[in-house]
Amino acid sequence: MIFKGKEFGVGSKVKVKTFSDETTGTLIESYDPGIVLVKLESGYNIGIDRDNIVEIKVLEKPLKQQKDEKEFELSHKKPVIDIIMTGGTISSSLDVKTGGVKWLTSPSELFKFYPEIFELADIRIINPFMKFSEDMIPEDWQKIAKHVVKSLNDEQVKGVIVTHGTDTLHYTGAALSFMIENLNKPVVLTYSQRSSDRGSSDAELNLYCAAKAALSDIAEVMLVGHANSDDEYCFALQGTKVRKMHSSRRDTFRPINTQPIAKIYRDKIEVLKEYNKRKSGKEKAILENYFEPNIALIKFYPGQDPEILEYYFKQGYKGVIIEMTGLGQVLSEGNRNWVPVIKKLVDKGFIICAASQTIYGTLNPLVYSSGRDLVKAGVIYLKDMLSETAYVKLGWTIGKLEEEKIKITKEAVEKLMLKNISKEFNDRLGEGFI
């Protein structure tokens, strides 16, 4: 192997010649000493076996070669993006020594994998904790919201990115949507399905597009990630109307009952629906990170015993979201009839809301008599709100009422649950595509 060019390192633009091929791209950190990892223009990473390499030629020196923490101080020439790292696959790489996961928590580690975003902005990293997202609990949403609001109200910050595992990212998207009032700047959640050190990682495009979104004028809580299996552009999706719909695909997050806010390309943003604009001047975001944890989500299934409702009530739970079938039905005849159990518990002050297990489409309890009976029994029907969003909103709503010392009644909860706070309802009911 011949090395032309005196030095090469992470961030260098290189041309790698093998016996059969030639590859041009940016050199990124490889944890496998036998592999040279090159990020292509397309965003894909390619791993090249060192034994096959004939020559590596450095075309351009790295922007900032092997910077240490001190050198990552703000340049004051670029806009500032705060990245709140909370864990997940996007923040992980394989620790070749232990075989376990190694978290990326510093700007210099991030720079090894994503040198490009450092050209767009000065990056500050906030790291409240590191978790895989199945381990996130509502208290974590409250912590993240607090950090986001702090960054939003820092005048030098242009936008905020939250990196997060995919499994429950849509819950966190909903939580931030409700927990931040008077949103003044973009709040972008992003992720990857494959870790940053894997050749086929989707992290780079997602993070790059997240940075573009964070610098845009879209003052919404949005999820930014691959729109399809290509590496061409990302979707920016409304935090309250999005769901993880595939266990492994890079375009796993799909908009539900609404359009994406925008398509985000490397060089442009194509807006697809109306959004709230960035606020100028001194308008501050307000933290409203309430959450009553004693609530539950129940997916109804055929023949299910309504006793499950009694169980939660006896455990001191304040309310539940029931994922009902179709337009909003549950078993309403025979010896497992849910209607009288629901009526009894609602009369005792238990809050019972309905969302649909079809995911797409809206509830309509008035079409069938069983639905009308459930309305009479006191069920709050949440139109086309996703059940996951409904779970988050119910915890937030009851938490907010408790904070404001308002009695938890069906009427008080219903008023807030049916108020369209962060586009969790679609104005054009019944819309939605599969």
Add this chain to the structure above:
Amino acid sequence: MIFKGKEFGVGSKVKVKTFSDETTGTLIESYDPGIVLVKLESGYNIGIDRDNIVEIKVLEKPLKQQKDEKEFELSHKKPVIDIIMTGGTISSSLDVKTGGVKWLTSPSELFKFYPEIFELADIRIINPFMKFSEDMIPEDWQKIAKHVVKSLNDEQVKGVIVTHGTDTLHYTGAALSFMIENLNKPVVLTYSQRSSDRGSSDAELNLYCAAKAALSDIAEVMLVGHANSDDEYCFALQGTKVRKMHSSRRDTFRPINTQPIAKIYRDKIEVLKEYNKRKSGKEKAILENYFEPNIALIKFYPGQDPEILEYYFKQGYKGVIIEMTGLGQVLSEGNRNWVPVIKKLVDKGFIICAASQTIYGTLNPLVYSSGRDLVKAGVIYLKDMLSETAYVKLGWTIGKLEEEKIKITKEAVEKLMLKNISKEFNDRLGEGFI
């Protein structure tokens, strides 16, 4: 209004002239005396205000005008289809006197709305009960299976149709897939999203295509219904890999992690994947309608207390399906860690299986350490099986083992749960489209 042609009635081909327009189609029963209901060639129904009608001209007399029950005896010239009517919107029409629902339960009532299928086959109606599908319980699946097997083993029957409400139709599809062994003829489940007496009903195309499927050589349990919003063709979907994905769209049923078996047009069937062929001769279908009702389906949500598992165990439940996040994860740290609770209960003989709440894609517990811990704790991972199918299969599996006096152990259940009995697993893992 002038009536040319001596008689006209349900089933007549008519030309209806209004002051502004002219419509040709088949007259069908209208429950609104002010409206004349005409089915167009396209399959759509159109309601015409009687006050606007200038003339109704009968082009062709009805095939069988106002037949009474006696006349619906078998012609012995056409193939026989048994229709097992179980209720749902497809079997309902508005009772204008009471404002409630009126069930269609006889061939003559069916003929009023669907004269076309009587040209394809001799229709026999079996009517074990009438329900909306949210009220279906596992005992109902057992009853339906019994009737289906009886029809399948009747030599003069070419195929079986089950009409059913949409809300839990995919559960019944899975139940029949497991409860009938050695399937020898087509078993077709069909439905409608709008009742038969509504102008925009989707029932006619669905029922017509269901009849085409019942006469075909596809010996599978399949759901047949609109493939899209047009009235051009239906999909035939595998009973174990289908889900209601929209609360109101006519193409609500979507294939999950697989292709449709076929596209069914009015005049042809286009096969899309391999299927089991109709059996010739004396091979009989075998009824295996076991079901252990003491099982549950739990959808995991962030921060959920694993105490719910203890609750079901204490109630005498034999096992549960947990809808986990992503590749198969649950909360596995802190004071609500699910792993030790799962381990404790599995050690006591409780069966715990995992399906994914992403719906699309397959589980893979080996990617992350938390998944590996859950495997060690004794969770049975069900690959790409739908959670709804998994719930049905778990009840069936435990019921079958009980029937055969085999001890309910993790090993015995796992062996059957992971055996691909009715294409509930996809051989090419990770396939699937959104």
